[in-house]
Amino acid sequence: MPVDHKRINGPEETVPYSLFTKLNTKSLQQQFKEQVRDEKRSDNRLLLEHRKIFIKTGLVSQAKGSAYIEQGKTKVIVSVFDPREIPNRTDYSLKGEIYCEFKFATFSCTKRRLHQQDTEEKQYSALMKQALDSTVCRHEFPNFQVDIYAFVLHNDGSALSAAITAAGVALAHAGVPMYDLIVSATLGIQQNIKLLDPSVTEQWLCEMPVPLDGKVGNQGVIVMSMLQSHEQISQFYQVGNLSLEDITDSIKILENACKELIPLIQKHLVKHVLKTMKNKSEDK
Amino acid sequence: MALCEAEKTFVLHGVEENFRIDGREREDYRPMELETDIVSHAFGSARLRLANTDVLVAVKIEVDTPFPERPFEGKLEFFVDCSANATPDFEGRGGEGVAIEISNTLSAAYSSPNVFDLKKLCILKGKKCWKVYVDILLLECGGNLFDAVSLAVKAALWNTQVPLVKQIDIDGNNVEIKVSEELYDCRKLDVEKAPILVTVCKIGEHCIVDPNVAEEQCSVGSVVVAVSEDKFSTILQTGTGSLHMSTLVDCLQLGIKVAQRLDAALWDTLTLECYTCSTTEDESDTTCLDNPSGVVGGVTDCDKKYCIIVRVDYKDPRGKLASILRSCVDKPTYTNDVIEDETHRVYYRSCRTAKCNGGSGRSDSTSDDNGSLGDKSTIYCPGIGDGAVAVTVSFSILLFAYAFVRYVR
């Protein structure tokens, strides 16, 4: 996507009004208590319960493959375009390349995003590429590049995971050869409370230490992507402050979460194929 | 540079054998060399050379306004510059990918308040704060950039002197900050928990640390871990391959173990071990004077530049000890001098190697009366100058001179 440098982005320094509202005066501890109460979360989920997922393929007609995912309120569109020759490359590469671009819509977060990719979005693009590099059979299209664009319409936490899962579906829809379906999950950790598929507030609260019961301890967010049938982790990213035990436990939780997602996606893809076949036979 | 299959096999078998091509074991590092305080215009700087990898880090501090959503916090920003001198691959925008990867990983690693507390960089809530720019220049790439960069960044931040704010004047919306005019009136950053990055590379069935360029090419996948004390502050998988779950856990275990050793090694190098004790004429315990190594808890890891001895003698009776102080300072009042007043003679000594302010201060010579420094002052307060090698050499000569003087008596 070309970046328009001349676009006027309004005043350079603007602040969302929500910072000045009374909500913001609550302490972190209070906010966290509101989110997690008696093993239940604010949206009535259990701690290790994934949000409901909705997937639809073929939304973007001009793309080779596309997928739209809703994970709770998080909404992401991913489109995959036809392989094209790697631009600005002189030497021959035996393996194909994957180009990923992750972008939050300007209106997707509480704070307005800019049109240009910021460092966070660039980081997410790199993580997406990392996840998909080992998923796609890159040796099947040497010297070519597959472009994948992820666009977040609404960010309610775990946007990167949603984008990676959707990218897997979009690649399958586009018919790009893959070793396995890729699924991704996010886990937020605050002391000994682990929150699977955190919402945006939960994720924000897990990114900093919150004093609970007068103690400050481990906190962090982990994003993991898996190739389920090969039991391979293709992408792993953690921030925060966690011990080795926390992480080994989290890996197990995330693995189970990924395992639960796989049949959903398989079912959807099969459904999609059957539907297309049906449509075709009707056309005849 | 692309390796051929046979070379890769050679590297792979070497890793299996636990004898890598340069003779290292799987958990060994290549030789490292550290220099701090080398850029005079920066507030702190460090250069780290890890075999062929060369990194220069400079820290600049400026006054800024805090983020509205985090009014109590200062700012910390990393910027990586991939000089085309490092490798021809960095020409043009070639180094951009590497630069973004390194700076993002560093900011993620330093993001947790448990690791690096940004609140200490706040000057006035919501109005003024310090912004710390950490500029990283890659001078040469010989593999394992992450580890080298993180060590150099930690050393540079440790070396950083934050100016001391003396006074804040608030006049309506105008905030005026007065900074101490004394050059050495500074505050150091607290970097004790700052993370160390370790790249764990999987080659064949084994994991190695500190891969060189050839080994980086042989690896199927690697994990970069940022470790602060016994916790992970960031984990990032790099490379194009995927890892099995158990391999990932193995990598993490190895990473945390090596990072802790690396951190200890860095502290050993950064801090100066000095004898710290004192005694006066009224005290009966003279261990500090005779044998500083015998004092319980008499050795401290100083984050200062010099170990010093200050010895005060009476002029009459000549050479009678009034007090002796062994300590460490950043800027000695006198590096090596003898200052006299009406009644006392004060010997100042400073040196820059570990435990160099030791040695016995006892001498039974009292008749040496020419008033010059002579041998005597060096016997009283051993350790001269700041040259590292020179000190060890001169020290043995001093001991010899001491023995000789005694013998003559």
Next chain:
Amino acid sequence: MSKKIHIRLASQRVNTSVAVNQRYPKIFTPGQEITSHNEFMRGHGTYEEDTVLKASVAGVREQVNNLISVRPLKSRYNGDIGDVVVGRITEVQQKKMENSVLLLSSVNLPGGELRRRSVEDEHMMRQFLQEGDLISAEVQSVYSDGSLSLHTRSLRYGKLSQGVLVTVFPSLIKRSKTHFHNLPVGASIILGNNGLIWICPTINKVEEGVGGFVQNLEEVIPRQERETIGRITKLCISFSTE
């Protein structure tokens, strides 16, 4: 049991230079006047300006009769016929390598000496040589633009198998009768005139009967040979940086 990691302070660096009081020959810098006598002839690394002979490279002066030339301390490798070179294949089409060309016609293919070199052979080339492969070869001829034509028409030359490559300045390698050495310590070394040194386990001559285009990837080199190779590698690096 792993060793403790140590980071040295730069102030503790010891200058290991051996020759401290050695006398150096005079080194000319570019633009420096060598001689103003006009009876001398202009050689490599010099230029003439107003009948004054000046150096165009930094190096030492060499004189053969009336011919004055300046030999640079470091320079790009200039090939000569008969030189042994070690190189990496950068592109397989016209069989190019660095600045040199390895022509198909000058390769000993496995399976008989006097095979007709057909188009099929050309296609087969990729099986023998690929991008990234290391070979040793001899310079067959030097073109006018300085590029080289190589051949591997001897059983000694060909693709290199397992081992370590060390790069030094080409000027440090002396031309000698043989560049292939089987060291008594249990390793072989090929000193390429272009500054690339190849160190590998002792080459067994009997096995090399196929023309040197076979790599043995299964073979595991025992620890002892590895140690020797490691030591020689370190020696080469330290000699070249001194």
